[in-house]
Amino acid sequence: MTPPPQPRAGAPTDLPEGDPFGPDNLPYGVCTTAEHPDRPHIVVRHGDFVLDAGGAAAAFGSAHADLLQQPLLGPLMAAGRPVWQAVRAELREWLTAPEHRETAARFMRPLSEVTMRLPFEVADYVDFYASEHHATNVGKIFRPDNAALPANWKHLPIGYHGRAGTVVVSGTPVVRPRGQRKPPHEDAPSFGPSKRLDIEAEVAFVVGTPSAHGESVPLSGFRDHVFGVTLLNDWSARDIQGWEYVPLGPFLGKSFATSVSAWVTPLDALDAARIAPPARDVPLLPYLEDSAEPEPGGIDLRITVSINGHTVSEPPFSAMYWTAAQQLAHMTVNGASLRTGDLYASGTVSGPERSQRGCLLELTWGGKEPLELPDGSRAFLEDGDEVTLSAWAPGPGGSRIGLGEVTARVEPSR
Template structure:
């Protein structure tokens, strides 16, 4: 694959430069039925499988598969080896001519769901989000539930409705009970919402019955992706007592087509917020701090207008604590497991990662250039983007976008 330009010549500080190298899956016009692993480099991609074969990589077989799962399952030593090779191929003058043969403009590639999702778990890890939600729904009670600062609260979602960025989001239908009604009604959700989140993709599996400690985070988690956990608040409000989210969440979860390796975010490590409640040993990150928080800056846009900038560094529970809690009962990890942070919100009003919070339950609608919004309307498009500090600039995260389509009757 060749181009007339020089895709290996990137401007200094390009967010998709050699310190990033996120993985995706794509097809081309010439070969639309054969997905191949690609790595983003600037505004181009490297067709990794044939490049690995040309360079004689010992991992060429893994890199020529039609999805990322075999590479995910290979484990950390292989992930690091492949990443080092990719960096060498793309930056070494000695490899320039060979690497350019396998580069292609990003605009010529159709991106697919990069991995097969095994299980999906969503957490509730932002103290600011949980506090806001508590104040909205329990204005005269405690904002946080008694267990919130003792364990990362989460729920199991539906893996089969995790979709790649750009996939239409059909407005869900279901039961909802407005306060003034004596019985529930059925119909399209009227309070369709977003949740700006960060997802973690599991690579190496674990055995059932063997908990994974926080120190095992890097051995099991391959990388990070942006995620929007769409939520039908009216359906959720009627169904969630006593067992939690169900149909109000399971209709769609959108993820970016790019997975950023954990190693690309080393410069973005940051301490989590101070703990004001003692933690049990398996969650105590004062004793076992690996890996801490991540300084990831998220932007939420609705129809092209920025409505929030949630800071991931403000999350109370870290991804390592979530992994430890998710497996402490002996639940096993599978290659392709995806777990999400829960809505990312900060302490300021402009840092809230859901319309529920931004409009305070719909009571304070947003005034946008194209109209007023309390919750999403048909035709609305939501885009999440993000970046993190890197060794020589910013590390860009692949965006995740979804447009709302009318309910199917």
């Protein structure tokens, strides 16, 4: 887990030693204030303060002030990578250059004084199944007498198209869904609240630059199209999902809620965390073959999953078999277009150890081995449980880059 930074002293532009939200990070968000609850505006996180990006841009005479004065990140995301890089360089200078810090401080306020919003309009949502450890465990749980991995799993990144309208920002309560359930020992389905409500610890990628319908995006186009990275919890009603998913896949068991962090970390902030993905043991088709790519496709992110403040898992994103660049290439290889605000997620992040499993289905082995928490055992989530995902990645010079946490509390079915 990331050690908490020491309390801040001095000006808002000063940072405590080891703060994971320093000038090498600078994630984007959107917030409102108590004075203007109806005026969302773009902010950049710096330690435990936020910088009013639009206000600062106007004060400094930035050519990008109009983009930063918008109520959502969409126009900035659509502007393309050269603009993203230029804006990021400006923000870093305003917050670190001695001659600018006093002016920047006028546009900063404590994070605790603002209300964070969903920072962009979600255009489409795609969820992948990119962890070999997760897919293998799920196969063993559901199909103990058959091969754990489907025959296609190592040839392509399996995914499904989710529901953009129920992507919600961190802090939004999640209502226990209702639906049809049919355990194997029962003859007919019943209807009611899910009894096997689960989480999925995931990493998601936010598309900025769109692509033309009918054209595919190669592996080399990843940086040109992906604006940033965010944590995501893809809630799952395992009993509803288990009854409905054959033959077309997840539907009501997944579409009721997907929680994302309020913060989008720029892709460039994770340069120091890029690593080679696990070795592939099946030859890949040319559009997915990444062994000759100039940049390694993996990202060394360390995730922590907690329930009611108690750590239950620490999944390593470095163990993911399929990379985000491969997922993007596969998602568009048929000519499907990208839109600004498209969100695609990795699927559950799990590692080889039991302590690294990213969902309760795996952690409790289908409910057969409940977790022992300080407030009682859990096979799956109970009403009132609060789940939090947090993460960090290695940064320049031994620093840490923090990803904004995503948290939500389970409310009873309505």
